[in-house]
Amino acid sequence: MSEVEHKIVAKIINAGKEYVNGDIKVVALKPSSVELKSGELLLIIGPSGSGKTTLLSLFGCVIYPSFGEVWIDDVMVNSLPEKELAALRLKKIGFIFQRFNLIAPLTTLENVMMPLILQGETSGDSKKKAAKALTKVGLQDRFQNLSNDLSGGQQQxxxxARALVTNPEMMLCDEPTASLDLESAGIVMKELKDLASQGKAVAVVTHDSRLRPFADRIVYVIDGGISDVPVEVIT
Ligand SMILES: Nc1ncnc2c1ncn2[C@@H]1O[C@H](COP(=O)(O)OP(=O)(O)O)[C@@H](O)[C@H]1O
Ligand SMILES: [Mg+2]
Structure with missing residues (x-):
């Protein structure tokens, strides 16, 4: 296999988030600097409430930072209007969540076609690409199943496949294995690791230290701050 490139596809520089509710200010994430690189699986480990989802949401352009800079490729996205952010998310970022968020009345094939339909692709092209993405994750014989017929690991x-089908540079995964048994978690992490070794930038947020063997690089989040020093997180 050829060497994959490790280029920075996104970075935050001294970026963070605070929420103000009346007189109470919550610092969800203190000023933090982290890079996401293509060809790499970055594991972000921290206990519940430490700021992991906030960190991932900054990379995902789902929230605006309260301070600092958020860069996607060579664009600083801080001041982009909501509409442009939405377009950028659809084009460059695939999201994977703990709860798989599949649309229940649709088949697996239709679920995976959805982001392409949203981007205005024809149903024929969408179907072909969705079939390819499902085959890539080993579900070539499950096109017509409804999500309820699938195991948790298969649904993930x-x-x-749905996150992958638009061929985004970045895959952002928030506790993707938290609803899975250990064996299914291993299969899902292996899929994500394969995507990284084929050139995607993959970030996986977890409170589970057992996922460490899948990481190319690890950052720890504690009390709203980034640390390179390992913390043992109780699962
Ligand atoms: N929209 C919000 N409003 C107020 N506080 C928030 C909001 N989102 C997150 N927080 C707070 O910020 C902290 C970090 O949250 P989060 O990033 O979700 O942590 P994690 O994903 O590690 O569990 C928590 O104390 C949480 O309560
Ligand atoms: Mg979270």
Whole structure:
């Protein structure tokens, strides 16, 4: 296999988030600097409430930072209007969540076609690409199943295919294995690791230290701050 490139596809520089509710200010994430690189699986480990989802949401352009800079490729996205952010998310970022968020009345094939239909692709092209993405995650014989007919691990692989189908540079995964047994978690992490070794920038947020063997690089989040020093997180 050829060497994959490790180029920075996104970075935050001293970026963070605070929420103000009346007189109370909550610092969800202190000023933090982190890079996401293509060809790499970055594991972000921290206990519940430490700021992991906030960190991932900054990379995902789902929230605006309260301070600092958020860069996607060579664009600083801080001041982009909501509409442009939405377009950028659809084009460059695939999201995977703990709860697979599949649409229940649709088949796996239709679920995976959805982001392409939203981007205005024809149903024929969408179908071909969705079939390819599902085959890539080993679900070539599950096109017509409804999500309820699938195991948790299979549903998460459908969610990976759906995130993958638009060929985004970045895959952002928030506790993707938290609803899975250990064996299914291993299969899902292996899929994500494969995507990284094929050139995607993959970020996986977890409170589970057992996922460490899948990481190319690890950052720890504690009390709203980034640390390179390992913390043992109780699962
Ligand atoms: N929209 C919000 N409004 C107020 N506080 C928030 C909001 N989102 C997150 N927080 C707070 O910020 C902290 C970090 O949250 P989060 O990033 O979700 O942590 P994690 O994903 O590690 O569990 C928590 O104390 C949480 O309560
Ligand atoms: Mg979270």
């Amino acid at each position: 692989r459908v969610a990976i």
